[in-house]
Amino acid sequence: MGYDNVSILRYMGNKNRLLNFIIPAIEEVTKEEDTICDLLAGTHCIGYALKKRNRVIANDIQAYSYIIGRALIANNKETISRDEAAYELEPFYLENIQRQKFSFFYENYADTYFAEEQCLSIDSIRYAIEMVRDKYRKALYLCALMYAMCKVQSTPGHFAQFMPKEHDRIVPLRKMDLWQDFLNKCDDFRKIVHTGRKNEIHKTDSKELLKTLQNEVSCYYVDPPYSGEQYSRFYHVLETVVQYDNPGLQYKALYRTDRFKSRFCYKNSVEGEFAFIMREVSKRRASLVISYSEKGLFPAKKLQQLGKKYFNNIELRQNNYAHSTLGKGKNNINEILLILTD
Numbered sequence: 001m002g003y004d005n006v007s008i009l010r011y012m013g014n015k016n017r018l019l020n021f022i023i024p025a026i027e028e029v030t031k032e033e034d035t036i037c038d039l040l041a042g043t044h045c046i047g048y049a050l051k052k053r054n055r056v057i058a059n060d061i062q063a064y065s066y067i068i069g070r071a072l073i074a075n076n077k078e079t080i081s082r083d084e085a086a087y088e089l090e091p092f093y094l095e096n097i098q099r100q101k102f103s104f105f106y107e108n109y110a111d112t113y114f115a116e117e118q119c120l121s122i123d124s125i126r127y128a129i130e131m132v133r134d135k136y137r138k139a140l141y142l143c144a145l146m147y148a149m150c151k152v153q154s155t156p157g158h159f160a161q162f163m164p165k166e167h168d169r170i171v172p173l174r175k176m177d178l179w180q181d182f183l184n185k186c187d188d189f190r191k192i193v194h195t196g197r198k199n200e201i202h203k204t205d206s207k208e209l210l211k212t213l214q215n216e217v218s219c220y221y222v223d224p225p226y227s228g229e230q231y232s233r234f235y236h237v238l239e240t241v242v243q244y245d246n247p248g249l250q251y252k253a254l255y256r257t258d259r260f261k262s263r264f265c266y267k268n269s270v271e272g273e274f275a276f277i278m279r280e281v282s283k284r285r286a287s288l289v290i291s292y293s294e295k296g297l298f299p300a301k302k303l304q305q306l307g308k309k310y311f312n313n314i315e316l317r318q319n320n321y322a323h324s325t326l327g328k329g330k331n332n333i334n335e336i337l338l339i340l341t342d
């Protein structure tokens, strides 16, 4: 079955290609109109696939994810297109190209992840988006900008490090016209799923959000980082372009100094994170569906044992698929799905 899906980022661990594996499991433990909470939503593909069927509450600690959530999950009224973007944004875009009122990328990232001219384009598109008043339109345009930035990027889709500008792979990328890629992407948002339900998006630690939710949620979906790789290190540039908050930058790769460190990414804290979520969800008598990797930091067997402490019924499903390792080749890993019910 084809589920609703809009691709914005090539995101580490995203579940775009696993919707047929995950969505039916969530549907089995919920009814239409039930509220579903995606606690670590990333690109929001799970909430978006369920949007027509359910009310969605979605959360992630990263600001770029919050913006994608606003565009796809909370937004029930706005769409954008290439023509609208050209009409609404181009005058401001050209104004900034000339006057450089926004210049953070030009000043800090020229010839790193982007060419000098591309940095000027990023600043100018961002400036133009700042002039848009409606927060949903703004979020949709920011999604198109993030897409365009990832497209011209040297390392496939992430910003952990940049390649020297003389590198064979970089030369053609540095010539790409970011403004055109941005405009073209806007056409992907001509049709967005809109419903009459009041969906919610949050930008906080998953534990903090869980503490505030009572019995309104029927099913929690949890898809945490599997490894020691912090998302805040891989996607710091997206965090900066949406916030445009003039952050301190550090190291050769120009990371933000205020990067969030997830406790799912450390061997000594990952079990505590899972235990907290299982305990709180079971107290609320809701179902819990967990995506994890067979090769995750926390062994799948232990995850199952932990689940048995809090839930009466546990089902484990596995799906063998080629996982994108963002440039390091394809890796066959078993994605597991743990379905925990009262």
Ligand SMILES: C[S@@+](CC[C@H](N)C(=O)[O-])C[C@H]1O[C@@H](n2cnc3c(N)ncnc32)[C@H](O)[C@@H]1O
Binding pocket: 011, 012, 013, 014, 015, 016, 039, 040, 041, 042, 043, 044, 045, 046, 059, 060, 061, 062, 065, 204, 205, 206, 207, 223, 224, 225, 226, 231, 232, 262, 263, 264
């Ligand atoms: C595997 S990704 C989720 C992918 C998502 N299901 C998708 O398909 O795009 C894990 C996400 O967890 C977020 N994250 C990690 N630790 C978190 C925490 N403690 N609270 C909230 N979000 C967190 C990361 O920012 C990242 O977006």
